Amino acid sequence: MFKWLHPLAKPETLYHFCRLCYPWLMAAALLLLALGNIWGLAFTPPDYQQGDSYRIIHLHVPSAIMSMGTYSAMAIAAFTALVWQVKTAQWAALALAPIGAVYTAIALLTGMAWGKPMWGTWWVWDARLTSELILLFLYLGVIALSGAFSDRQTGAKAASLLAVVGVINLPIIHFSVEWWNTLHQGASITKFARPSIDASMLWPLLISILAFKVLMLALLCLRLRTAILVNEQHRPWVKALAGER
Amino acid sequence: MLFEQLDLSVAAGQLLQIAGKNGAGKSSLLRILAGLAQPEQGQLYFGTTPLRQVMPEFAANLCYIGHQSGVHEQLTARENIRFWHAATAEPQAIDDYALLGQLGLAGLEDIPCRMLSAGQQRRVSLARLWFTRRQLWILDEPFTALDQAAITMLQQHFLLHLQQGGAIVLTTHQKLTLVFEQLISLELAYRW
Amino acid sequence: MVTLGCFIKRELRLLARQKADWLNPVLFFVIVLTLFPLGVGPEPNLLRLMAPGVVWIAALLSVLLAAERLFKDDYRNGVIEQLVAARQPLLSFVLAKLITNWLSTGLPLVLLSPLVALLLNVDSAAFAALALTLLLGTPLLSLLSVLGAALTVSADKGGILLALLILPLYIPLLIFASAAVEAASMAMPYQGQLAIMLAMLLFALALVPMAVQSALKLNVS
Numbered sequence: 001m002f003k004w005l006h007p008l009a010k011p012e013t014l015y016h017f018c019r020l021c022y023p024w025l026m027a028a029a030l031l032l033l034a035l036g037n038i039w040g041l042a043f044t045p046p047d048y049q050q051g052d053s054y055r056i057i058h059l060h061v062p063s064a065i066m067s068m069g070t071y072s073a074m075a076i077a078a079f080t081a082l083v084w085q086v087k088t089a090q091w092a093a094l095a096l097a098p099i100g101a102v103y104t105a106i107a108l109l110t111g112m113a114w115g116k117p118m119w120g121t122w123w124v125w126d127a128r129l130t131s132e133l134i135l136l137f138l139y140l141g142v143i144a145l146s147g148a149f150s151d152r153q154t155g156a157k158a159a160s161l162l163a164v165v166g167v168i169n170l171p172i173i174h175f176s177v178e179w180w181n182t183l184h185q186g187a188s189i190t191k192f193a194r195p196s197i198d199a200s201m202l203w204p205l206l207i208s209i210l211a212f213k214v215l216m217l218a219l220l221c222l223r224l225r226t227a228i229l230v231n232e233q234h235r236p237w238v239k240a241l242a243g244e245r
Numbered sequence: 246m247l248f249e250q251l252d253l254s255v256a257a258g259q260l261l262q263i264a265g266k267n268g269a270g271k272s273s274l275l276r277i278l279a280g281l282a283q284p285e286q287g288q289l290y291f292g293t294t295p296l297r298q299v300m301p302e303f304a305a306n307l308c309y310i311g312h313q314s315g316v317h318e319q320l321t322a323r324e325n326i327r328f329w330h331a332a333t334a335e336p337q338a339i340d341d342y343a344l345l346g347q348l349g350l351a352g353l354e355d356i357p358c359r360m361l362s363a364g365q366q367r368r369v370s371l372a373r374l375w376f377t378r379r380q381l382w383i384l385d386e387p388f389t390a391l392d393q394a395a396i397t398m399l400q401q402h403f404l405l406h407l408q409q410g411g412a413i414v415l416t417t418h419q420k421l422t423l424v425f426e427q428l429i430s431l432e433l434a435y436r437w
Numbered sequence: 438m439v440t441l442g443c444f445i446k447r448e449l450r451l452l453a454r455q456k457a458d459w460l461n462p463v464l465f466f467v468i469v470l471t472l473f474p475l476g477v478g479p480e481p482n483l484l485r486l487m488a489p490g491v492v493w494i495a496a497l498l499s500v501l502l503a504a505e506r507l508f509k510d511d512y513r514n515g516v517i518e519q520l521v522a523a524r525q526p527l528l529s530f531v532l533a534k535l536i537t538n539w540l541s542t543g544l545p546l547v548l549l550s551p552l553v554a555l556l557l558n559v560d561s562a563a564f565a566a567l568a569l570t571l572l573l574g575t576p577l578l579s580l581l582s583v584l585g586a587a588l589t590v591s592a593d594k595g596g597i598l599l600a601l602l603i604l605p606l607y608i609p610l611l612i613f614a615s616a617a618v619e620a621a622s623m624a625m626p627y628q629g630q631l632a633i634m635l636a637m638l639l640f641a642l643a644l645v646p647m648a649v650q651s652a653l654k655l656n657v658s
Contacts, residue, residue, distance in 0.1 A: 013637055027644055041551075082651070085283070115576060134605045134608055135505055135605075137601065137605045138605045140601060141598075141601045141605065143600045144598055145588065145589070145592070145598065145602060148589065148592040148593060148594055149591060149592050149593065150593055154591060154655060154656060154658070157655040157658075158588050158589075158592075158652065158656070161588065161648065161651060161652055161655065162588060165584070165606070165648055166605065166606070168606075196449055242489075276658075280522065281518065281521060281522055281657060281658055282658050283658070300524065301524060301525070304522065304523055304524035304525060305524075307522060309519055309522035309523070310519065310522075311515050311518050311519055311522075312515065313513070313514050313518065314514060315514060315515045315516050315518075315519045316514060316516060317451070317510060317511065317514055317516060318510075318514065319451055319454050319455060319510070320447070320450065320451065324447065324450065327443065327447075328443070328444075328447050331440045331443035331526075332440065332444075332523060332526040332529075332530075333445065333523060333526070334439075334440060334525070334526070342645065348637060357454075359523025383522075415640065420466065432517045
């Protein structure tokens with residue numbers, strides 16, 4: 001695994017790897033997104049309690065899952081960057097931050113839109129909404145910190161450190177759900193228990209989750225490519241690349 | 246890219262003088278030599294081992310005084326000296342009044358350093374060279390703001406350190422006025 | 438150890454010379470606490486209900502106020518850079534900053550807690566909890582704000598950025614501290630919340646000094 005990953009730490013190799021992967025990932029993401037959402041929105045039966053309004057689950061749950069997944073990915077990249085001094089990992093961490101922030105924002109907004117018909121109010125201070133909001137603040141902190149320095153390199157390092165520190169918050173997000181018993185319903189899908197959701201609804205949901213995941217990877221490739229070019233703009237290989245065009 | 250084709254070494258008893266125009270990268274080079282910044286490419290060695298593997302040993306042998314003096318303006322000259330004495334964990338006690346007197350700061354020991362002139366603050370900052378037992382000195386523009394007498398005194402102190410087997414790396418615009426036998430001069434020039 | 442003692446003495450000296458650095462945040466804390474009753478009305482029960490949250494928010498704001506300047510002088514005059522180059526004394530420096538930061542901003546808040554109880558009409562059972570949470574929570578608050586200050590020491594724009602960084606990390610503390618005081622005011626046991634706060638404090642105590650060191654390092658490199 002490490003042997004396979006190691007050449008990718010080199011900016012030039014990674015750039016070409018991303019360029020190769022991007023179109024495939026993006027195509028797959030769009031396809032899965034269309035499939036999951038059309039299936040979920042048009043061809044599944046309505047919920048016996050919530051009617052049609054539950055269908056927002058196909059946006060809400062994948063974005064909520066990926067908001068945390070992206071944070072873990074960012075923290076892992078940041079940790080790699082700090083411990084083994086891998087510059088490309090640092091750029092990957094910074095490339096992930098805005099993606100994760102947007103996922104978090106989507107999860108919050110769809111959560112609010114879902115809450116209005118279900119709970120009768122746009123916002124409740126329930127544990128999950130609150131911790132999702134904290135997650136958004138964490139993302140914004142990482143983004144703001146990376147831009148706060150006149151030296152781009154220092155900003156990237158500081159933001160990586162913050163991402164690693166903030167990862168302490170992720171377990172707290174999860175255990176806070178159990179800590180405060182609130183209005184929010186428990187998790188619908190778990191690995192260990194039998195899903196409390198009907199199979200006809202589950203499949204499109206799983207596809208949507210996969211779609212969001214692949215979309216994250218595609219966007220990461222795109223942003224990482226840009227980051228590599230910006231950071232390596234004075235390198236001969238980038239100049240050669242620019243000369244090609 | 247700041248430096249190209251740079252190959253330098255400093256041995257015991259040698260003084261490396263780095264000269265160059267403003268913005269040529271003298272301070273950046275010193276910071277790389279002091280282990281504060283990493284070079285994009287290339288290797289640093291301490292003895293025969295790569296520097297990154299022996300950072301603690303290297304740091305324990307290093308006395309780095311950067312572009313900023315490391316003198317806190319709210320503290321007095323004595324307190325500043327005592328701070329650096331504690332920070333570098335020198336085993337021997339110092340007679341701070343005698344040392345400051347020797348540096349021409351008699352009578353100014355107990356007033357906050359913000360009341361001192363730039364040259365006097367520089368002397369407070371350099372005072373640590375008189376009690377440190379560290380081998381390698383890396384000094385960024387040590388002569389800045391010093392008067393001629395102080396510059397000569399500092400160079401004499403350099404000579405003493407070199408005789409005792411120390412090594413010095415420094416940046417300066419000025420020509421050294423005393424004769425250093427093992428002087429290496431490096432002129433940084435830029436090519437755009 | 439000698440080094441640490443020396444550094445602590447230096448920080449205390451600096452605090453004695455720059456009294457505004459620690460007096461202003463304490464004053465700010467008292468002012469916020471005075472303004473709250475004026476804003477929401479002097480109803481004793483309402484004040485009692487709001488007391489835990491208000492106290493802890495005021496504490497956070499005042500500690501943030503103090504944190505901003507914590508490393509600025511030493512960064513500007515090159516002390517931090519030279520300590521990083523010397524490596525070995527950096528940990529003592531960080532510990533000295535942490536200890537004196539708590540002594541100058543956290544401890545005054547603990548000592549002021551009787552006054553707080555008086556102003557916000559907190560009864561004696563809740564007061565004990567309030568004082569205990571302040572005693573356990575303010576060191577954690579110091580740790581977090583020192584970390585934030587170290588991360589932003591060479592940033593062009595500090596201030597609000599520091600608040601943005603600290604806030605998410607501070608929220609668990611806020612929740613458990615106010616939950617403890619609330620439980621105490623309803624005559625329920627609150628040892629659980631205190632235990633969690635202590636756990637968080639010990640956890641932070643183990644990790645934060647290390648993180649502060651690397652934050653300082655990356656700010657001068």
